[in-house]
Amino acid sequence: MVLIGTMESEIRCGHEWAIKLTEQLNETELDKVFGEVLSVLLADLQYSLLINKTFRVDVAPRPLSGKLILPEPQCQELLERSQVLAQHQFFLVSSGLLLLPIRHKQAMFGLLAVENRLAPNSSKLVLLAYLATVYINQLATLHHARLDPLTELLNRQTFEQKVLEILAGEGFLVSRDTQVERSWYLAMIDIDHFKRVNDNYGHVIGDEVILLVAQQLKHNFRAEDYVFRYGGEEFAVLFQCDSESHALATLERNRLAIANYRFPQVGEVTISSGMVEMGDYMQVTQLVHRADQALYHSKHQGRNQVTAFSALYQGQESGDVVDDIELF
Numbered sequence: 494m495v496l497i498g499t500m501e502s503e504i505r506c507g508h509e510w511a512i513k514l515t516e517q518l519n520e521t522e523l524d525k526v527f528g529e530v531l532s533v534l535l536a537d538l539q540y541s542l543l544i545n546k547t548f549r550v551d552v553a554p555r556p557l558s559g560k561l562i563l564p565e566p567q568c569q570e571l572l573e574r575s576q577v578l579a580q581h582q583f584f585l586v587s588s589g590l591l592l593l594p595i596r597h598k599q600a601m602f603g604l605l606a607v608e609n610r611l612a613p614n615s616s617k618l619v620l621l622a623y624l625a626t627v628y629i630n631q632l633a634t635l636h637h638a639r640l641d642p643l644t645e646l647l648n649r650q651t652f653e654q655k656v657l658e659i660l661a662g663e664g665f666l667v668s669r670d671t672q673v674e675r676s677w678y679l680a681m682i683d684i685d686h687f688k689r690v691n692d693n694y695g696h697v698i699g700d701e702v703i704l705l706v707a708q709q710l711k712h713n714f715r716a717e718d719y720v721f722r723y724g725g726e727e728f729a730v731l732f733q734c735d736s737e738s739h740a741l742a743t744l745e746r747n748r749l750a751i752a753n754y755r756f757p758q759v760g761e762v763t764i765s766s767g768m769v770e771m772g773d774y775m776q777v778t779q780l781v782h783r784a785d786q787a788l789y790h791s792k793h794q795g796r797n798q799v800t801a802f803s804a805l806y807q808g809q810e811s812g813d814v815v816d817d818i819e820l821f
């Protein structure tokens with residue numbers, strides 16, 4: 494088969510892009526490569542890319558990049574319309590834009606809106622649709638590699654990377670309705686007397702308890718917070734709040750929700766939590782150590798409670814010696 498003209502060069506470059514996309518093992522780098530694809534193929538056009546990186550069907554895609562920043566109501570309108578039309582494989586024309594629903598396993602996790610100045614069946618758009626699928630599939634593969642298989646929470650390997658991103662100021666900052674500055678908090682959460690659950694009911698029921706606690710955590714925190722399975726029956730949460738008292742209240746609500754939940758066969762299960770505010774100059778190990786100290790305090794005080802690290806050194810001259818003091 495002989496390919497001629499721009500078609501041949503586009504297909505050759507399409508294969509090269511596809512290889513480059515599938516080679517990316519880091520989400521930020523993958524986004525950059527797809528950004529390059531868009532800027533090459535849509536060089537003189539305006540466009541917006543919206544992606545749902547949670548891969549949860551109940552979460553809407555959010556603007557990721559582009560030269561055409563759509564106003565929020567228009568995004569919403571397009572998303573609603575494109576959900577209905579998401580069964581379509583290809584570009585649709587709507588509101589003066591070409592819309593490409595980007596799908597993974599039958600569900601729409603992205604939307605590319607391009608200024609309507611190209612023929613909908615041009616080879617450029619065919620190539621773009623193909624590369625968008627390669628991109629979303631690779632994004633989904635990276636996403637699933639970050640998940641714990643039992644609970645589908647983020648896994649321990651992803652934890653350090655996320656903390657480093659947040660400490661470097663790259664964490665996702667939510668623009669809520671207030672102008673109040675929000676800080677990041679780390680909470681370590683551990684199921685109380687979990688060994689007894691295993692001993693009394695067996696490991697299968699033990700695993701079910703871990704899974705149900707994980708589901709409660711996902712439910713009790715916001716979609717933009719990060720919930721990790723840190724180890725066996727220990728979890729970590731990275732979340733934003735406008736004050737330490739609100740962060741404590743969030744954890745307290747979560748503690749109560751789990752204490753009031755009736756676990757099949759086992760009945761009541763409680764959790765202990767420890768929390769620390771994330772400062773700019775901290776190391777990951779130091780942060781975890783502080784949250785763990787607060788967690789051990791909760792355990793030591795009788796379990797089923799929340800402790801802030803800051804409460805441990807009240808009355809001390811300075812917080813910076815606390816990492817070395819013996820608490821118990």
Ligand SMILES: Nc1nc2c(ncn2[C@@H]2O[C@H](COP(=O)(O)OP(=O)(O)OP(=O)(O)O)[C@@H](O)[C@H]2O)c(=O)[nH]1
Nearest residue numbers: 683684685686687688689691696699700725726792
């Ligand atoms: N079923 C199940 N058990 C696990 C898993 N990971 C760890 N465990 C068990 O969790 C138990 C944790 O016990 P401990 O560390 O003694 O803590 P605990 O009994 O929860 O007591 P406190 O933390 O002091 O309240 C151990 O028996 C582990 O074998 C898992 O994935 N599934």
